[in-house]
Amino acid sequence: MKVHLTINGYKKEFHVEVGEFLLDTLRNHNYTSVKKGCDSTTCGVCTVLLDGKPVPSCSLLTVKADGHEITTVEGISKEASDLSEHFGHEGADQCGYCNPSLALNVHALKNEIRDPNDEDIKEYLVGNLCRCTGYEAQHKAIKSYLEEEK
Amino acid sequence: MIDLNVNEYVKPDSLRVAYDVLISDSKNQIIGGGAWIKMASNKEINTLIDLSNLNLNKITSTDLEFKIGAYVSLHELERFEELNKYYDGIIRQAIKEIMGVGIRNLATVGGSIMGKFSFSDLYGVLIAVDASLEFYQQGIISVREFLENKRFDKDILLHVIIPKKKAKGFFKKVKTTALDFAILNVCVVKDGRFEIVIGARPGIATRAVRTSEFLDGKDIDDKVIEEALDILEEEIKFSKNAKASKEYRSDLALVYVKRGIKEVIK
Numbered sequence: 392m393k394v395h396l397t398i399n400g401y402k403k404e405f406h407v408e409v410g411e412f413l414l415d416t417l418r419n420h421n422y423t424s425v426k427k428g429c430d431s432t433t434c435g436v437c438t439v440l441l442d443g444k445p446v447p448s449c450s451l452l453t454v455k456a457d458g459h460e461i462t463t464v465e466g467i468s469k470e471a472s473d474l475s476e477h478f479g480h481e482g483a484d485q486c487g488y489c490n491p492s493l494a495l496n497v498h499a500l501k502n503e504i505r506d507p508n509d510e511d512i513k514e515y516l517v518g519n520l521c522r523c524t525g526y527e528a529q530h531k532a533i534k535s536y537l538e539e540e541k
Numbered sequence: 542m543i544d545l546n547v548n549e550y551v552k553p554d555s556l557r558v559a560y561d562v563l564i565s566d567s568k569n570q571i572i573g574g575g576a577w578i579k580m581a582s583n584k585e586i587n588t589l590i591d592l593s594n595l596n597l598n599k600i601t602s603t604d605l606e607f608k609i610g611a612y613v614s615l616h617e618l619e620r621f622e623e624l625n626k627y628y629d630g631i632i633r634q635a636i637k638e639i640m641g642v643g644i645r646n647l648a649t650v651g652g653s654i655m656g657k658f659s660f661s662d663l664y665g666v667l668i669a670v671d672a673s674l675e676f677y678q679q680g681i682i683s684v685r686e687f688l689e690n691k692r693f694d695k696d697i698l699l700h701v702i703i704p705k706k707k708a709k710g711f712f713k714k715v716k717t718t719a720l721d722f723a724i725l726n727v728c729v730v731k732d733g734r735f736e737i738v739i740g741a742r743p744g745i746a747t748r749a750v751r752t753s754e755f756l757d758g759k760d761i762d763d764k765v766i767e768e769a770l771d772i773l774e775e776e777i778k779f780s781k782n783a784k785a786s787k788e789y790r791s792d793l794a795l796v797y798v799k800r801g802i803k804e805v806i807k
Binding site: 452 | 545546547548551552572575576589591593616637639641642643644646647680682719720765
């Protein structure tokens, strides 16, 4: 089936099986910042933005995304880079596998909730698992990033 | 890589066409958000029907009720501020504890209902607030009736209707981790009368009718609550699964129903 997606502002056409998930379509076409983790909707590392909203691409059929805008971390590279500075400062980076999805979720959080408090941040990012950091350093980094962005 | 075994995908421009496709083959089915579709990965699907073009993604509010389109995402409903003014905000509370924001952006209200998931946190509150469902062919029925009936499985859910009542509400989901399904969920609503609903028993949410009726019209004190809990223990069936034992669920229910009753009589 022919599918049209706008990925990071560029119009793309793909030929996919009806039962193919967006994660596989993206990775098969070298969008490898979109990571494969649990592949069962739990870990969040496959997150992309669908029309600006974070969704797990492992559970979104590519055909369902037809005609929509997809953003990967490359589409928010300036913000991701700024956030990365805060991660470095707080020691919130270890393996980095969850970072692209986390950056996308922070971007969405910033757009959706004005002046989020600690609880808002925790609730919004609960679907983004990290097996390295224990979250505390990430939380501090995200908070200081959001403060700076005000 | 998990691929679904699906032959065709259609996006009809009218309900009539969508319905005709749905009933033309028992292996045709409607896709809501698709958030849970991986659960169907061993199921053969002929045609998936996407209702995105049918304007079912709106929430409307009148003096008496909210009308929520079946394609409204769980996160959109959660962020719909006006809903929080009713039932002490328990509808939002129940939704926001369903996995992460990403899944709630995909999952639709309609898909969550038509899936009849026994672990659902949404069912308990919808039953407790006496929400109704509007179907394309069979009209409006209560969520309570829907759960007892299979004749709606081949119909198209259009809207969920939530009455606006300034009732008191209590909701509690017990889970082992932030992203987990419920071990048990408890909902208590008081709008003159009591309505107690227990979900993830692990069976689908059910009303504690006798318990609620026992409480109605009484001056509630600790003794009355203890008597009500005795009725609840007898009335509601719990069982075990990998998440929890029957006894643990029963104990949890007694504790949280007690807290719920105390909360809604404040």
